Amino acid sequence: MTDVKKRIIEEIKQWDSIIILRHVRPDPDAIGSQAGLKELILTFFPDKKVYLGGETEPSLSFLSEMDEISEETFEQSLVIACDTANTERIDDERYQKASKLIKIDHHPEVDRYGDIQWVSTDASSTCEMITELYLELSNDTPENDLARLLYAGIVADTGRFKFSNTTEKTFRYASFLINASFSRDEIHEKLYEKKRNVMKLEGFVLSNVDVMPSGAAAIKLTKSVLENYQVTSKDSSAIVNCFSTLEGLKAWVFFVEEEDIIRVRLRSKEPIINTLAEQYNGGGHPMASGASVATWEEADELIKKLNQLCEDAS
Numbered sequence: 001m002t003d004v005k006k007r008i009i010e011e012i013k014q015w016d017s018i019i020i021l022r023h024v025r026p027d028p029d030a031i032g033s034q035a036g037l038k039e040l041i042l043t044f045f046p047d048k049k050v051y052l053g054g055e056t057e058p059s060l061s062f063l064s065e066m067d068e069i070s071e072e073t074f075e076q077s078l079v080i081a082c083d084t085a086n087t088e089r090i091d092d093e094r095y096q097k098a099s100k101l102i103k104i105d106h107h108p109e110v111d112r113y114g115d116i117q118w119v120s121t122d123a124s125s126t127c128e129m130i131t132e133l134y135l136e137l138s139n140d141t142p143e144n145d146l147a148r149l150l151y152a153g154i155v156a157d158t159g160r161f162k163f164s165n166t167t168e169k170t171f172r173y174a175s176f177l178i179n180a181s182f183s184r185d186e187i188h189e190k191l192y193e194k195k196r197n198v199m200k201l202e203g204f205v206l207s208n209v210d211v212m213p214s215g216a217a218a219i220k221l222t223k224s225v226l227e228n229y230q231v232t233s234k235d236s237s238a239i240v241n242c243f244s245t246l247e248g249l250k251a252w253v254f255f256v257e258e259e260d261i262i263r264v265r266l267r268s269k270e271p272i273i274n275t276l277a278e279q280y281n282g283g284g285h286p287m288a289s290g291a292s293v294a295t296w297e298e299a300d301e302l303i304k305k306l307n308q309l310c311e312d313a314s
């Protein structure tokens, strides 16, 4: 809505100091929209102080580095949370100290939080929304780093323009962004670069994935498998789509055993799976969600339900 974008811009104008946050365990869209919004603000309001909060994610530091932010700064700043559906997932809970909070997100709404909320589930990515915010202010080609950050988030969240969230608008904005002269090759290379150990684990996954006649598939990465391949749970997220091109596949689940929970990554090409994720402490997009279970018995129960969803989808 035009209105909410104008309100966000008006709010930004009123603050000297702005902190931008995003969700924990950030992905390229989270960092891209967060750091992209900072560059956007500095493009139009160069005198403002803009800070990026949350833990540094080493694998994404090629996009942007985070800042150290004091308690006082939180008390005196406008806080904007990007790409985060619920307050629990905001990286840096000191957002609560701020007197004003804005939410900008494309996930289905989990929490209605923030004094201003701009939630657009039609947008492929939060980076697409930040591009739209930019276009509200100017039609000029954005500065290189801004364009690079937004483009990276769009590419990542659309699976290189392949997922069904990719719209005419997504392509239009991407083509607008590539007028800037950043290196697309470099972004693609860094986004999809795999470590040797992760690639070996991919071989294990391809050989061991359990595929059911319904088109459901499941793979369990136990602690001992991860230790064998020297891969962390977070690293393993890079291969969640590695067998997505399998003939007849409808939906699949990755279980990754962590210290005290088993992380669940659900993906689908047919049945809606975020409702299933919601039954297991999770949620997300209709075709890509996350959840967690406590035991392998619970994991098997989830597989049964996924199998049923795939049977019903045929």
Ligand SMILES: [Mn+2]
Binding pocket: 029, 030, 083, 106, 124, 125, 126, 157
């Ligand atoms: Mn996103």
